[in-house]
Amino acid sequence: MENLDSTFSALSDSTRRAILSRLAAGEATVMELARPFGISQPAISRHLRVLEEAGLITRRIEGAKRPCRLAPGGIAEIDQWLGVLRRALEMNYARLDRVLAEQTDNERKKT
Amino acid sequence: MTMTKMTLDTEGDTHVLVTRRFAASPEAVYRAHTEPSTIQKWLLGPEGWTMPVCLCDARPGGKFRYEWSNGKGQGFYITGEFVEVEPSRRIVHLERMHLPDPTPENLVETVFEADGEGTMMRMRMTLPDKASRDAMLATGMERGMEASYVRLEGMI
Numbered sequence: 177m178e179n180l181d182s183t184f185s186a187l188s189d190s191t192r193r194a195i196l197s198r199l200a201a202g203e204a205t206v207m208e209l210a211r212p213f214g215i216s217q218p219a220i221s222r223h224l225r226v227l228e229e230a231g232l233i234t235r236r237i238e239g240a241k242r243p244c245r246l247a248p249g250g251i252a253e254i255d256q257w258l259g260v261l262r263r264a265l266e267m268n269y270a271r272l273d274r275v276l277a278e279q280t281d282n283e284r285k286k287t
Numbered sequence: 288m289t290m291t292k293m294t295l296d297t298e299g300d301t302h303v304l305v306t307r308r309f310a311a312s313p314e315a316v317y318r319a320h321t322e323p324s325t326i327q328k329w330l331l332g333p334e335g336w337t338m339p340v341c342l343c344d345a346r347p348g349g350k351f352r353y354e355w356s357n358g359k360g361q362g363f364y365i366t367g368e369f370v371e372v373e374p375s376r377r378i379v380h381l382e383r384m385h386l387p388d389p390t391p392e393n394l395v396e397t398v399f400e401a402d403g404e405g406t407m408m409r410m411r412m413t414l415p416d417k418a419s420r421d422a423m424l425a426t427g428m429e430r431g432m433e434a435s436y437v438r439l440e441g442m443i
Contacts, residue, residue: 190361200425201418212388261424262295264332269293269307271329272319276311 186230191215192223196246199233203245300417303424305410313399316406317375320397321345331355340364345372351380375399384426391419 186192195209210220224244227233231249235242293307309316319325323341331338332355340354349369356362367382378397384390394413399406414420 197422197425201422258295258297258424262293265295265305265307266293267334268329268332269309271331272316273309275319275325275328276309276315279315280311 186226186232189223189226192227195220195223195227196232199244199246203243205241205243209244297420297424298411301414301420303412303414303420305408305412307408308402308405309408310405312375313401313406314375316408317378317399320378326353345369345378347372351382370394384423390423390426391415393423 187196191213194213198204198209198212206217206220206224209224210217213220224233224235228235228244231247233244234247235244293305296304298304311319319329321343323343326343327338327341330353336355336357338353338355340352343349343351343353345351347369349372350367351369352364352366354362354364364385365382366385367380369378369380371377371379376399378395380395380397382393382395384393391414396411396413398409400409412420412423414423
């Protein structure tokens with residue numbers, strides 16, 4: 177991927193990642209995106225420009241609106257989502273392994 | 288440690304399946320999923336997050352509420368209700384994530400099965416439709432990315 181740097185810098189912002197999460201549920205306009213985030217439409221538009229330049233979203237023209245959607249081949253690839261979610265879950269379960277090991281040790285000490 | 292390797296897969300349009308083996312009895316793994324003081328030690332996601340609020344009433348009709356915080360003013364919570372509870376064997380619950388808008392309801396069945404000296408855990412999530420399922424995976428991505436960047440910041 178030639179624009180890996182721009183992809184990573186686009187993803188380094190939590191609002192932009194939240195926008196991608198929202199777009200995973202379907203196409204949305206700037207107004208629809210601005211509402212839940214509680215930030216202005218110009219601020220959302222700036223984030224969208226960064227995401228578009230990184231090839232993560234595409235926008236089409238519909239009258240005065242420019243609805244956005246996830247770009248095919250961007251982070252939208254479900255395998256990539258699974259990969260990141262897998263790492264987050266693995267961290268949880270590695271912690272659970274340690275908790276269970278401690279409990280077993282404590283029970284052994286008692287007996 | 289290949290014995291404890293986790294699997295995470297999608298099934299059809301609306302399901303997500305997770306399996307993981309633990310080196311402890313089904314009783315112990317079940318307790319770790321239902322006792323608030325134990326849940327707070329491991330169900331934390333990315334490094335740096337804590338669960339300051341953990342309410343869990345594991346019986347049919349009982350409610351739960353988990354609140355996470357990153358200590359920097361960011362946080363979110365999950366609320367849910369237990370549908371079926373068979374101690375040490377099986378839990379069926381409904382959950383919604385609040386970001387703060389509630390996500391569609393996720394029906395989660397978790398089965399704990401003795402596997403030699405340990406336990407095989409199988410979790411099956413059912414979302415109302417494909418868009419909700421994919422959005423849930425993307426939310427996981429969002430939280431996972433946070434961890435990657437925290438680690439990256441530590442390396443620079």
